[in-house]
Amino acid sequence: EAGVAQSPRYKIIEKRQSVAFWCNPISGHATLYWYQQILGQGPKLLIQFQNNGVVDDSQLPKDRFSAERLKGVDSTLKIQPAKLEDSAVYLCASSFPTSFRDSPRATYEQYFGPGTRLTVT
Amino acid sequence: KQEVTQIPAALSVPEGENLVLNCSFTDSAIYNLQWFRQDPGKGLTSLLLIQSSQREQTSGRLNASLDKSSGRSTLYIAASQPGDSATYLCAVRGGSYIPTFGRGTSLIVHP
Numbered sequence: 001e002a003g004v005a006q007s008p009r010y011k012i013i014e015k016r017q018s019v020a021f022w023c024n025p026i027s028g029h030a031t032l033y034w035y036q037q038i039l040g041q042g043p044k045l046l047i048q049f050q051n052n053g054v055v056d057d058s059q060l061p062k063d064r065f066s067a068e069r070l071k072g073v074d075s076t077l078k079i080q081p082a083k084l085e086d087s088a089v090y091l092c093a094s095s096f097p098t099s100f101r102d103s104p105r106a107t108y109e110q111y112f113g114p115g116t117r118l119t120v121t
Numbered sequence: 122k123q124e125v126t127q128i129p130a131a132l133s134v135p136e137g138e139n140l141v142l143n144c145s146f147t148d149s150a151i152y153n154l155q156w157f158r159q160d161p162g163k164g165l166t167s168l169l170l171i172q173s174s175q176r177e178q179t180s181g182r183l184n185a186s187l188d189k190s191s192g193r194s195t196l197y198i199a200a201s202q203p204g205d206s207a208t209y210l211c212a213v214r215g216g217s218y219i220p221t222f223g224r225g226t227s228l229i230v231h232p
Contacts, residue, residue, distance in 0.1 A: 004164075033220070035222075040224070041224055042125075042127075042210055042222035042223050042224045042225055043165070043210075043212075043222045044222070045219065045220060045221070045222075048218075048219065055218065055219070056217070056219050091164060091165070093165075108152065108153060108214055108218065108220075109155065109167060109170045110155060110165075110167065110212070110220065111167065112157075112164040112165040112166070112167075113164055114163060114164045115163075115164050117162075
């Protein structure tokens with residue numbers, strides 16, 4: 001079974017530029033998460049999707065960050081314009097089930113991709 | 122708002138010691154708790170997941186326990202090895218199904 005795929009692995013941009021990250025979850029996983037991890041800290045949830053709907057985006061800086069999961073499979077996270085403080089690792093994760101809250105297999109165990117390291121100069 | 126604290130922040134031990142890592146959370150109405158390991162420059166690897174109805178889970182040399190009433194979980198590592206060196210993170214999923222992470226415990230096991 002293939003794991004969570006992310007690209008690119010590394011990105012260096014100047015402040016005020018834009019950048020996009022891509023994530024493809026494990027096949028069949030309906031829940032997809034984007035996290036921001038700043039050096040020395042735990043991951044902070046930016047947005048959680050269930051299929052193509054947003055479950056939570058309360059910590060997403062919506063003036064500059066956007067995310068979409070149009071077909072309920074892969075997802076894109078965009079930053080425009082980037083700031084110095086956006087330098088971090090952006091992690092994508094996915095989990096079961098296919099129906100929110102209702103599946104007896106609803107463990108919501110998260111599986112992570114390798115992450116994208118963003119440096120803003 | 123759920124807050125998750127991990128103690129200690131860093132730990133350095135000789136090989137062979139048994140270890141206890143702690144994770145505490147403020148809201149006991151949780152759905153599950155998951156322990157992860159993160160190697161430098163890598164993503165997170167799932168170690169153990171405990172559902173709210175469970176008291177503990179075991180995998181090899183790892184044992185995780187959960188006490189919801191006191192808002193605590195512990196990860197026990199038996200007979201530590203240099204390959205166990207990594208950062209260990211716990212994530213608590215609340216009743217709203219939103220996960221919250223702690224800052225992690227950085228572990229070094231030296232030969």
